[in-house]
Amino acid sequence: DTEVTQTPKHLVMGMTNKKSLKCEQHMGHRAMYWYKQKAKKPPELMFVYSYEKLSINESVPSRFSPECPNSSLLNLHLHALQPEDSALYLCASSRGHQESPLHFGNGTRLTVT
Amino acid sequence: AQKVTQAQTEISVVEKEDVTLDCVYETRDTTYYLFWYKQPPSGELVFLIRRNSFDEQNEISGRYSWNFQKSTSSFNFTITASQVVDSAVYFCALSGANTGNQFYFGTGTSLTVIP
Numbered sequence: 001d002t003e004v005t006q007t008p009k010h011l012v013m014g015m016t017n018k019k020s021l022k023c024e025q026h027m028g029h030r031a032m033y034w035y036k037q038k039a040k041k042p043p044e045l046m047f048v049y050s051y052e053k054l055s056i057n058e059s060v061p062s063r064f065s066p067e068c069p070n071s072s073l074l075n076l077h078l079h080a081l082q083p084e085d086s087a088l089y090l091c092a093s094s095r096g097h098q099e100s101p102l103h104f105g106n107g108t109r110l111t112v113t
Numbered sequence: 114a115q116k117v118t119q120a121q122t123e124i125s126v127v128e129k130e131d132v133t134l135d136c137v138y139e140t141r142d143t144t145y146y147l148f149w150y151k152q153p154p155s156g157e158l159v160f161l162i163r164r165n166s167f168d169e170q171n172e173i174s175g176r177y178s179w180n181f182q183k184s185t186s187s188f189n190f191t192i193t194a195s196q197v198v199d200s201a202v203y204f205c206a207l208s209g210a211n212t213g214n215q216f217y218f219g220t221g222t223s224l225t226v227i228p
Contacts, residue, residue: 031214042218088156098208099146104158
């Protein structure tokens with residue numbers, strides 16, 4: 001079983017909806033990440049939180065809004081998405097050092113209609 | 114600049130064959146770390162191995178082995194006696210001492226093991 005839990009596993013939303021993706025880890029990791037992955041492509045970094053502070057924002061459109069309520073939780077708020085935003089959204093955590101591997105959740109498969 | 118190249122897009126092998134997945138990297142950092150991840154059809158990326166730039170010792174874990182060669186900037190992954198459960202997309206990734214919390218992924222190699 002994965003130690004990073006993501007909910008929901010699947011999400012279908014319209015372009016006017018507001019929804020949130022949730023991620024939780026209890027490994028004591030200090031860095032948490034959101035990645036977006038399109039079919040047959042590598043994961044693409046969106047955001048990084050380090051010690052609960054946003055440290056990297058890869059020029060992601062404002063319709064994606066991350067939130068890190070505490071060191072164990074990471075949310076991604078979605079609003080006014082476009083069909084091209086349909087993808088697998090992966091949460092990951094790490095100890096926050098360059099040598100620390102990422103531990104991924106199972107992902108949320110998002111479809112925007 | 115940091116870059117990871119996985120030139121093999123798709124590979125198909127018959128069960129029990131050996132297969133090697135290639136990974137070539139570029140970095141200006143003198144200290145860096147290389148990783149392999151497996152992504153089965155279910156979607157989760159599973160961490161397989163990490164190698165430090167200052168440790169060129171090859172590693173074997175069951176049917177898996179990794180060959181790290183700094184001279185050719187390569188970190189190749191061999192699966193011996195492949196099984197159907199090895200079918201997945203495999204990603205090689207790089208992080209450096211000066212890359213913050215950034216990981217640089219290769220484009221992945223899709224491996225299909227035919228029974």
